[in-house]
Amino acid sequence: MADIIRLLPDHVANQIAAGEVVQRPASVVKELLENAIDAQASDIQLIVKDGGKTLIQVVDNGIGMTETDARLSFERHATSKIQKAEDLFNLHTKGFRGEALASIAAISHVEMMTRTQDDEVGTHIKIEGSKIVGQEVAVVPKGTSMLVKNLFFNIPARRNFLKSDQVEFRHITDEFHRVALAHPQISFSFYNNGSDVFNLPNNDFKKRIVQVFGRKTNEKLVPINEETNVVKISGYIQKPEFAKKSRGEQFFFANNRFIKSPYLHHAVLGAFEGLIKSGTHPGYFIRLDVDPSTIDINIHPTKTEVKFDDEHTLYAYLKSTIKHSLGQFNVVPSLDFEKDQNLETPYDFKNRSAAVPGITVDSDFNPFKQSGSSRASGFTKTSARGWENIYQGLDRKVPSSGSGIMEMESEEINSTIFDSDIETQDTVTTTFQLRKKYIVSTIKSGMLIINQSRAHQRVLYEGFLKNITIQEAVSQQLLFPLTLNFTKSELAILKEIKESLCAVGFVFGEMTNETVEVKGVPVVVTESEVQMVMEQLISDFQMEVSEDSFSQVDMLAKTLSKTLSVKTGEVLDELSQISLVNKLFACKESTLSPFNKRTYTTITENDIDRKFI
Incomplete structure (x- = not known):
């Protein structure tokens, strides 16, 4: 029997890897933004057109790359983040697999312009479907500019599965939110089809939340803060009365990396139990700082699903921290049964007994009593005694001028919430x-x-x-x-x-x-x-x-x-x-x-x- 196992060509292997890393334009945005952050950039610009299908561009002012590094960065498993397997358990950067640029270049037209601070000129590289079609020296500013055009141009089936421009833009916005919130010390700008979407100057975490979600968010936030030997918890939760039907404003960040954790989300819901209506979801922006050796972020290509060594302890700390903050800032009403009531009594009244108030009534008081003015007019007022007798007999029904009986008109109560289409009640089925x-x-x-x-x-x-x-x-x-x-x-x-x-x-x-x-x-x-x-x-x-x-x-x-x-x-x-x-x-x-x-x-x-x- 002839041999049937053979090595895949590099461009096919890259396309397969791209299927895991690049699912839609938002995946490209995530990888490029994280690369810019790893490049120590303090200002990052994101430019997209047609929901990222036509153009995705990320410009940063980071350290840039030399000519050799620029070309080598598009090779598979080429990275500057790790050197040995042990480094996987001491990660302080975003990307480390060395697959992102290779995968993106396999399914799109890519242009890179980069320059380091020490070089006078930079490098301009063009790649189409993993093939380098041009490399030249160029005059470019310090940092890196990545242009990704015509995503999935060589995989029409994948391109047909993309949604409308509005939907893809929505996913890109979600990724932008996650990265921008995780790094408030970096300035971000976001442009879509030539219009300005976000312009976020560097700020602290709370102000960055307000910048992204609007000024009204400021009054909704309650701070949380707890530091233990296992984890440092910080950030903000939203007050229970602002819980929504949607789950939009829910963010976990572990070591400045956005993560998804249903287990920790359940801890947050447990802390809000009894405070929010059924079917609504609380908003939160929670940052977790843990030892890199206690977290595994290498279990999924997108690196959003992570595994903690001691999840049960983390669950307990997070739930108790949120409950403490809700009580500390008077969000939850509390009763103090151990308060000494004697502290509420003034010292002068400590040994005094309660005095019974005295009430005196003048039974002969008559506001209609004869006065000088009435005497002058010849009008004399009678005594007001027996005034209550004028109300006697009103509880009996009084005959009207006709033959019927007068009845008090009552307001008609109609609890029907549907318009009745029934003309006669005789034809109605019970x-x-x-x-x-x-x-x-x-x-x-x-x-x-x-x-x-x-x-x-x-x-x-x-x-x-x-x-x-x-x-x-x-x-x-x-x-x-x-x-x-x-x-x-x-x-x-x-x-x-x-x-x-x-x-x-x-x-x-x-x-x-x-x-x-x-x-x-x-x-x-x-x-x-x-x-x-x-x-x-x-x-x-x-x-x-x-x-x-x-x-x-x-x-x-x-x-x-x-x-x-x-x-x-x-x-x-x-x-x-x-x-x-x-x-x-x-x-x-x-x-x-x-x-x-x-x-x-x-x-x-x-x-x-x-x-x-």
Whole structure:
């Protein structure tokens, strides 16, 4: 049998490695920014076009590279960060694998311009698909400039899997946030399609958070600080009342490196237990400084998943630190049962007994008593004694001028939340609510059981789709416009779906870099629900990114129907139950909710008879 195992060509091996390192344009941004930080840069610029598909450029003022280093940096496993295996357990830099530049150069057109401080001229290298097509001496400033053009140009299948420009830009923004927050001592600038997105001067950690997420964030932050022999914990958590539906503002940094840790996230949730509503998530910006030998960051190519030696101790320290900060800054109300009440009593009153107040009443006092002025006018006031007798008999019903009995008018209470389509009550089938979750109604063949929440979701969903399609939604104007605060990334999402929101019935005013003015809302949305609806929309669009207008409209209708529908546990009166049943079966698809779950089931008479066999 002939030999079948052979070595892969370098360009194929590089493309395979690129599949692990470079998943989308945001992956390239992460690697280039981290290289600039490792180069001891104090000022870094990020420039992208078309969501990073056309251009990604990172310019830094770091130490730069010589001509030999510049060319060697594009070889596989070429790195200046480590020299032996033991160095993997004493890492103080971002990149160390030596695969990033080689992987990026294998699937794009790359240009590097770099110069060290000691050299008078620098180096300009051009690479296309791992092949060096040009290298020349160039006059460039100190530092390094990396240009990555036409990402995945030689792998069309991978390029077709990329999302829209807006979605890819959103992922790039997320990576920029992570790097910028981890290094507040470095100045960052971010430009997208020629416009300025972020301009962050060097600052401390708290001010960097405010720079990234807006001025309103400052009032939400509570500092945390704890130093032990295992870990140093510092940073900020957000107050419980600012918990959101989305998980956007949640950051862990281990040794100035952004990490993802569901285990530590659970510790944060445990500290907030009982302080936030179910379904909401607290925001936090937590920095962990540990001994590099106790953390393994080499378990994943993206280096965001790490492994700590003693996670259980770290879990306990983090949870107790957050609880301590919440109590220390009076975020959590506390009762002191051991306070000495004697300390609250003034010294002069220590041995005194309580005095009973005396009350004197003049029974002969009469405000209508005859005075000089009344005597002059000839009018005499009688005594006020027995005044209470004028109210006697009012508890009896008094006959009116007609033959009926006068009754006090009472305010009509209408708890119907659905418009009734029923003309006469005689034609209505009897319904009742079961466990505040199901609506039970009789049919000819047996019994109908409807899930009230899913049924209402279907009704609202088709209604929103119709309004967006024909653009005839009814809007109710707010007497006082609402001003809502969002981050720049959240505002970018709202601007994407603004047209669809207007078709549903929202009316927007001025939009700034941090605020949105809402002047009108759909008739099914109350003023108190606007903030919740907006946060839920942003959360869903962050989790389920949309590529075309149809999927965007569909997601918008689903989110609104899920947020505004009646929930399990809400009591519906009989008219609301009947109206919901009628509207459900008037829908085009009444059997399934917008999320493909059954809205109702039937139990036939035969099914009931079998139970009694």
